Amino acid sequence: MTATEPDLYDRLATVEDPLNDDDIVSMRLVNDVTVRDGTATISLAFNAPYAPAEMEMGNEIRDVVEEAGLEPDLRAHAGEEQGFDEEILPGVRNVVAVASGKGGVGKTTVAANLAAGLHDRGARVGILDADVHGPNVPRVLPTEGEPGVTPDGDIVPPRSEGVMVMSTDHMMPDDDQPAVLRGPMVNNVMMKFVNEVEWGRLDYLVVDLPPGTGDASLNLLQTLPVAGVVIVTTPQEMAVADARKGLRLFEDHDAPVLGVVENMSAYRCPHCEDTHEVFGDVGAADIASDYDVPVVSELPVHPDFDSETGKPVARDEDSDVRDDILAMVDIVADRIGEVNRRRVADHVGTAGADEEVPTAVDGD
Secondary structure, three states: OOOOHHHHHHHHOOOEEOOOOEEOOOOOOEEEEEEEOOEEEEEEOOOOOOOHHHHHHHHHHHHHHHHOOOEEEEEEOOOHHHOOOOOOOOOEOOEEEEEEOOOOOOHHHHHHHHHHHHHHHOOOEEEEEOOOOOOOHHHHOOOOOOOEEOOOOOEEOOEEOOEEEEEHHHHOOOOOOOOOOOHHHHHHHHHHHHHOEOOOOEOEEEEEOOOOOOHHHHHHHHHOOEEEEEEEEOOOHHHHHHHHHHHHHHHHOOOOEEEEEEOOOOEEOOOOOOEEOOOOOOHHHHHHHHHOOOEEEEOOEOHHHHOOOOOOHHHOOOOOOHHHHHHHHHHHHHHHHHHHHHHHHHHHHHOOOOOOOOOHHHHO
């Protein structure tokens, strides 16, 4: 006997969200189930493409459907409750900001490697270099040309091995030219990058913010639906203190903090393989404990992060720290998915939805 739609709901209720400790039916992550001609078409409120947890749940859902004697056809659909906006950046599923309290902590390194790592997992990715006074993303992700222009006058970002890159560096006449921009001009540049850049369809737009808590960060929060923020710091007390201020800014504006990356966490000696905490041990763990956010990664001091190879560590198969970067990418993607799915569950609960999920009994 072919499984019915209510029967499939019962079966799908056995699939647990590993990061939110509940099943996908109770969390209302199953938008719709349709059975027709031996195929079960299932719409899911998943919005973190290539995140390991969502891929794992997808495989479990396929197994459940196949055990019911049906062919699975899974489709992901993001709604407004997950921050998806059909008017602002309509083709972008997730805006992920990378921020720091002060400069020189490796924020751009983290942002560029996150973008490259997500792309190489299979996602469609762009990176917006919003650090207008120190636009260094093209140094980590060298582009294969200059920005183009559509017939409508919109800017088309160049690519770096598939990652779309937009930076004020593309607008500077030479490498030594300073970006002398006052507050209103910074705002104008940010709005130009949001409104006049043809990003197309992206799974993730990584935004490399300027350090601190200035205009660019506030504009981002007030203009874009931010899926989450990654805070970057080093173990030094001053950097940690400034990182806390940045975290509070995003927290006060209801932007989910995905976690803290501690860069230059320790020096890993390539000869003796000992680890030395040359910048102290205050770091991200204290922030994580005080604000109940995870430590996403502890990246070591390593020359590959400042190499002249023309490629990010995420794409350097010979790098000793590539595994650290790829682990960071997976954790960030999982955190985006975790936050998005929890938003769906909270939205349903807040709305007071009392519609019951169909069950096999209901279908009899």
